[in-house]
Amino acid sequence: MSAQALNSLAFFQQLQAHFSLIWSGLRYRPELLDTLLMRAWQSFDANVASQCEGLPALDCHKGCATCCTLRVTATAPEVFMLARFIRAVTPGLMKHGVDLRAQIARANDVTCGVGEADRVAARQRCPFIAQGVCVVYQVRPLACRGLASYDRKACAQAASGLVDEIPYSEPHMRLRSLVQNALQSALRDAGVAWGNHELNQALLMALDDDTLEARWLAGEDVLRAAQVEEVPEQEMAHTFDLLKRAVM
Numbered sequence: 001m002s003a004q005a006l007n008s009l010a011f012f013q014q015l016q017a018h019f020s021l022i023w024s025g026l027r028y029r030p031e032l033l034d035t036l037l038m039r040a041w042q043s044f045d046a047n048v049a050s051q052c053e054g055l056p057a058l059d060c061h062k063g064c065a066t067c068c069t070l071r072v073t074a075t076a077p078e079v080f081m082l083a084r085f086i087r088a089v090t091p092g093l094m095k096h097g098v099d100l101r102a103q104i105a106r107a108n109d110v111t112c113g114v115g116e117a118d119r120v121a122a123r124q125r126c127p128f129i130a131q132g133v134c135v136v137y138q139v140r141p142l143a144c145r146g147l148a149s150y151d152r153k154a155c156a157q158a159a160s161g162l163v164d165e166i167p168y169s170e171p172h173m174r175l176r177s178l179v180q181n182a183l184q185s186a187l188r189d190a191g192v193a194w195g196n197h198e199l200n201q202a203l204l205m206a207l208d209d210d211t212l213e214a215r216w217l218a219g220e221d222v223l224r225a226a227q228v229e230e231v232p233e234q235e236m237a238h239t240f241d242l243l244k245r246a247v248m
């Protein structure tokens with residue numbers, strides 16, 4: 001399925017149906033979250049690649065983490081996947097004096113409950129940056145994947161408050177929204193909490209209580225304290241219902 005060949009509505013409907021199929025097939029299996037997120041990331045990557053054909057080259061590069069001071073939001077599967085990853089890599093990193101949980105806690109002391117504008121002003125770097133590189137790159141949330149710039153100088157100037165506009169890639173932003181919304185809509189249909197969460201706070205919660213993933217799967221809204229509502233939940237639910245019923 002290509003988002004270039006199909007319109008956004010068809011893309012959303014087909015991807016949501018695919019997520020729902022994965023959910024019903026793997027509901028009680030440990031590979032459920034991995035399979036859902038692999039599908040989300042593959043769909044995002046493949047369609048971004050095709051939609052960026054013929055557009056100018058991106059100016060993002062390894063070692064630049066200018067945009068990694070912005071607030072990151074993530075769905076529950078993304079949070080729990082990251083928590084699993086962090087638990088797995090922590091023993092090895094601790095041998096090198098890197099304590100990811102402590103880094104997240106320090107960042108959370110600055111970012112917890114802070115609105116987006118104040119957060120930009122605080123310029124608190126993401127706790128996963130090490131020497132300009134994201135140490136959780138392979139499992140980074142869709143929010144991070146959806147931000148790609150055509151002009152890294154503009155990113156640096158915006159971070160210093162010198163300019164307001166950054167020429168971000170529209171296909172990246174659009175596909176991030178489509179893929180994330182299709183996932184959220186499928187989670188809602190599955191009867192689990194489907195909101196978006198501020199990453200530092202949600203991750204700390206998930207790392208500090210390893211019962212949360214199972215409780216979320218059982219239908220508890222365990223990450224509610226970290227939820228961010230860029231669009232009111234009821235409005236999003238209504239939009240998802242309209243999109244699901246819409247005729248292509």
Ligand code: SF4
Pocket residue numbers: 065067068069072126127128129133134135136137140141144
């Ligand atoms: S998770 Fe990685 S890509 Fe996302 S903000 Fe943090 S360092 Fe940057």
